Amino acid sequence: MSGDSESENQLRRDRDLAELCEWFACNENLPQEIEPLLLRRFYQCMYGNVEDTKKLIEVNYALRNKHPHLFIKRDPLDEDSRRTFDYADILPLPGLTPDNYKVSLYCFKDFEPSKMHHTEDTRAFFMVTDCRFITVDDPARPELLSEGEVQIFDMKGTTMRHISRLTISTLRAYIKFLQVAFPVRLKAIHMINCPTYLDRIVSVVKPFISDEVFRLIRFHTSNIDSLYTFVPRMMLPEEYGGCAGSLATLREQTQKVLAEKRDYLMDPNHWHVEKPEKRNGKSWKLFN
Structure with a gap:
């Protein structure tokens, strides 16, 4: 049966x-x-x-076209993208959790606040996720799709100077997209290596986050061991006590995918919504 x-x-x-x-x-x-x-x-x-x-x-596409500078006008190989990937890692991790969740890791490579450019960094984040969404989650089981998304934010090196560089309009667009337009179900957000002034950071971003999403956030304030309860060590990079390879290796793999999918990311046919009158005009010309 x-x-x-x-x-x-x-x-x-x-x-x-x-x-x-x-x-x-x-x-x-x-x-x-x-x-x-x-x-x-x-x-x-x-x-x-x-x-x-x-x-x-x-x-999803209405929000993309409302904020084309974040979602449409982009190039994973341009100077803005290079600057982001030089100071920060945006890494989908290999495999799936026992609950069939996909895990992504975000962390600083360089802690200098002036390296942060919030709008350009957010654009880079969405380029990485857009590539991932057209890539199988587990090559060993290509037909299996993840049942949800787990995000890990490593706050090591984060200061209030970083927070002061947030662009409110970009933060609002980013969080709204995650809350109402993401094509996967957000299951958990883990904040690790939290600083002592975590409450000040939270007070800045909490007004933009719905209660439903805020309940998904777990703050790991003592050490990283508490993360292993939720994410298998074998899925984490070596630098986090895991077996998934080094950050450098995962970074290289991610950059390779971005370069391979560059045409897709920049193709307006996949992202841009034409005004109905323009689209109708094109159709009309076909019959002239």
């Missing part, structure tokens, strides 16, 4: 995804193209509900 049920679920998923693909292609509020794996993530994020998936997709 379980085999029959699994087969029925597969048929329903294929049918729903075909419907969503057709709907996407005909929707004037969306770009011209979407990668099949990304479409699957939207669908899974909404627990297979087609109508909820459509709403999430429209919100």
Whole structure:
């Protein structure tokens, strides 16, 4: 019976995804193209509900086009991106947790506050996530999609000078996108190596975070050992007591993917929504 049920679920998923693909292609509020794996993530994020998936997709691209400087006008190999990746790591970690969650790590390589450029750094963050969303989560099980997202922020070296360099409009756009438009379910945010003045930092960002998301944040104030309860050590970099390779190796892998996916990240057909009158004008010319 379980085999029959699994087969029925597969048929329903294929049918729903075909419907969503057709709907996407005909929707004037969306770009011209979407990668099949990304479409699957939207669908899974909404627990297979087609109508909820459509709403999430429209919100996602509406926010992208409202903030093109963060989501559309970008290049992973330009000077702004190089500057971000020179001082900070934005790293999807290999594999999945026992709960089938994907884990990402964010940390400083250079603690000098003047190296931080919040808007450009946020743009780089979304380039890394956009690449990840069209990459299988576990090469050993390519059909398996993560059931949720776990983020680790290493606060080592963070000072109030860093916090003073936050751009409020960028912070607001970033958090809103994570809360209402992300194509994966956010399951946990772990803050490690928290400084003694953590309460001052929290007081700055908390007004922009919904209570629902704030409840997902866990602050590790003593040592990193408490993180191992939630994230297997084997998934973490060597520098964090793990077995997933060095930060340098993971950094190299991430940069390689960004370079390979550069055309995708910069292709307006995947991100930019044309005004309906422009799109209609193009269609009309086809018949002239």
